[in-house]
Amino acid sequence: MRDYDEVIAFLGEWGPFQRLIFFLLSASIIPNGFNGMSVVFLAGTPEHRCRVPAAANLSGAWRNHSIPLRLQDGRQVPHSCRRYRLALLTNFSALGLAPGRDVDLEQLEQESCLDGWEFSQDVYLSTIVTEWNLVCEEDWKAPLTTSLFFVGVLLGSFVSGQLSDRFGRKSILFATMAVQTGFSFLQVFSVSWEMFTVLFIIVGMGQISNYVVAFILGTEILGKSVRIIFSTLGVCTFFALGYMLLPLFAYFLREWRALLLALSAPGLLCAPLWWFIPESPRWLISQRRFREAEEIIQKAAKMNHIAAPAVIFDPVELQELTTLKQEKVFILDLFRTWNIATITIMSLLLWMLTSVGYFALSLSTPNLHGDAYLNTFLSALIEVPAYITAWLLLRALPRRYVIAGVLSVGGGVLLLIQLVPADYHMVSTGLALLGKFGVTSAFSMLYVFTAELYPTLARNTAVGVASTASRVGSVVAPYFVYLGAYNRILPYILMGSLTVLIGILTLFFPESFGMTLPETFEQMQKVKGFTSRKKKGDSKEKEENPKVLITAF
Template structure:
């Protein structure tokens, strides 16, 4: 809203008021870093094997061979889901037979884990998986737990914008904080996996709604230069701070209920922010509450120690601005013309794939070799330079090349992991970090680039359809991680291939760097396809008329 920016220019860009809003709203996203990735530790799957009860009356020799061996990641390891039939082993043990001498153990019949499982306790004392035995035949519940959280994120992204438009940015920000914190506390006392999963879905709805409300509120309150830094660095880096603190909590707290409570309680610290963060003046103006909007701006001027004009917002100018924006567009406009239709398809593909790569790499941390707490911390730390590099690329490098370069960097590095010997665990971790660096940089630039591709009249819908595709990708990503439990490198091969492919397809997008934003549908740039440019129906008709009038000479070269 250019009139608003002009009317509030007297406040300056970086006074005490703007700094307060910048840091408080950014800090409010730290719990999002907790909740967004906490499932890695809450629902981690430790090493496990079938429980052999003491009542089986087996000699130590037969107890040692009661679990069959199976091939996993090139190694012979104890089976997670099968054991030899205990009644047969007990019979052999009672008869004094020796395994491997009198009996070929591999010929004995197998059975599933009828008495539960024995879980390794070296990393986790308890998780959601060990609490309700979400392994073997029930292991599908693991990725579904994560997918339900992201399904809540998808649902919340649909409703958060409408709610904040209807009830105000500030009210929805704090209401969704309450949902995220309150339902997480209830989740601590879950009595079944079903209860935990349903509550996790609701927490996901609050998590994204809180994040979006903070993003919108900051973008509308802050001035133009502060708004750019807030949108690209502020909330992103504070999210990464929450992400970095997560493995520290998880390292010292190995019980899932205690860990979840510890991650939830900091959300209560956001309650005092209600008295420091104002409502969005732009939203108040859109609701006709100009006096309230002026009161907020005058308090900001007093805080910045500048003088406010007698009349800040002129009603006539505001009415004129509303009339210019009165024409409504629908989601069908995203498919109206050939160029916009192709841009929309490519946008959906890009957001889907970059989201799968980002969340897939992040959630696959437990499947990496080495300490999962250290690996998670390193993957969180790498996001900070990634956001800073993305910010610099947006200011100096053409968009297509910046996006293509970061996607190819992330994808190629992930593909190289399969070539690293298992003995070089540190090299594998470094490659994953570099891959995460590239994908995160591309992800952080996606909002800006998508907004520049679409004309003003459908820009919000264009960004919205991209964001929705991102949520779908996050719902799918846990199943890539699920494959990692069976083959360590398969998730990286799939994510790397998709990321490289999308990195090349980005080159077909129009270039927006240094160009004015399109205002109307007709100003949308042409797609850089290898095929012939599609002529508009109007141009085609003009060509036919020229042919009829003989104004075009057609020559054929034999």
């Protein structure tokens, strides 16, 4: 059968039909930017200290000195989780003793925050941390909430890729968008941390899953010249747009329930897109549903004001395809030969470690010096030039070299942060944003690179499995941020080292630049960067399915 791109070449590359698909699929990604990073504000931890109840009958002096001081970033600050024992302070106050003069505070017995905490409202009016006191002995729950969200994304990525290969791109796209919006709305009514977290897992299952399906759907409908710009300046930039709007919403809605409600509402606007976004003709052809595929192509031609051929698919070709046994693809097929398994394993590592850097840098922005809302906006804004850079590089340069390059630059500047003096906050912030620039550029390229390596029948499964590996990285990422509470440099050393390491590994991938999208696993084995070698004495069967070895060049 002729190549699909050759069959539909008469449609053109950038007619009204392609523009409609481009912008509608891209717009459907905006809610992902909201939900994907909303935990930055929903689970924000404001400054806090132990509550000293009015019933303690302390004098003003003893009330002011009821919280011990601790050293943090070179300065003395009130302790967040300890206070002096109130029974002692009450006795000292009744006796008229003065703190520091008559009583040595350093020798006083301390106790935990038995009466709860007082939370600063300078940044947040309320978060799930202040609602359910997720601090001190319970502070592990906040990063766990984020990790469990990404566990949901992991599960969704694992399932949605296979479902869309079986039941179609369009139906799974809208199903996952409905899950994301509906359960995000239900979170508003959470009555406990446990309920919030369980619902958050389900939101995660629908979150990046529909991002992956939208990407695959656009990749298969749009032509080769538009495919790269869709994958970078399309879905990625619209994700960044939603991400940039997040701190704007959070700035004006500083109570977490109101913020979550506002972030859930835009998902309802995606429902009417069902009547405008078609199924992937490529997928329909792979399912032998040729009439439906032709109808979509005929409608596209009509929208582009182009006269379609009377016969789009040659009857002889269709007869050939219908007599062939339809191939069913499972995850194990991604490991069916030695060289396909090698590509898959390297892809999993690439996605996972890149994801660690991206999400750890994104989630740590409120912890940078300065305003949390501005830092988050800058972290989102830096993604736009990162995507533009990715698009420009992918247009003209080999995939593996540009991905390795931006990862090495991003990881390298993160390693430089340890050399910056503690007082040079702006320099550290700038280097962190530059590192985010490099990792983000690479992350956006991975979708294109992986989709170009795998055949149509397994493309969404492959991207879904790779995306699942990236979610393993995102599950780990919140704990990189958590390490920053103990050593502000350690997270950047770890992220920088891993990013440089995976950049080097990328050089050993096969190259897909300039290649036609493969339709079968056999075509995948002919991707640039591979050579076939047959041993003497091979059977006829082995000659038809030669073992493929990696050759890096």
